[in-house]
Amino acid sequence: MASSGLLRIGLLGRSVVKSRSMSPIIRGDFPGGPGTSMPFQTKNKLVLMLTLGLAFGGTFSIPFLAVEFQLKKQSGDFN
Incomplete structure (x- = not known):
């Protein structure tokens, strides 16, 4: 017991x-407060906006560019 x-x-x-x-x-x-654990700086709002806009805009456009490429390739208009 x-x-x-x-x-x-x-x-x-x-x-x-x-x-x-x-x-x-x-x-x-x-340690260091909020925002220190992120892989990018959050102090400069303009650079943050451009960085996130480029990252999200670039990744969002990939499917549309792939469809455009496939349609051009299928029609034989790809140069």
């Missing part, structure tokens, strides 16, 4: 330590 109680205390202790060590990660507390 005594070993069962010690086992429970050990498991409880591990879960408390694990939850305390994971809480900054779960809350999103990164």
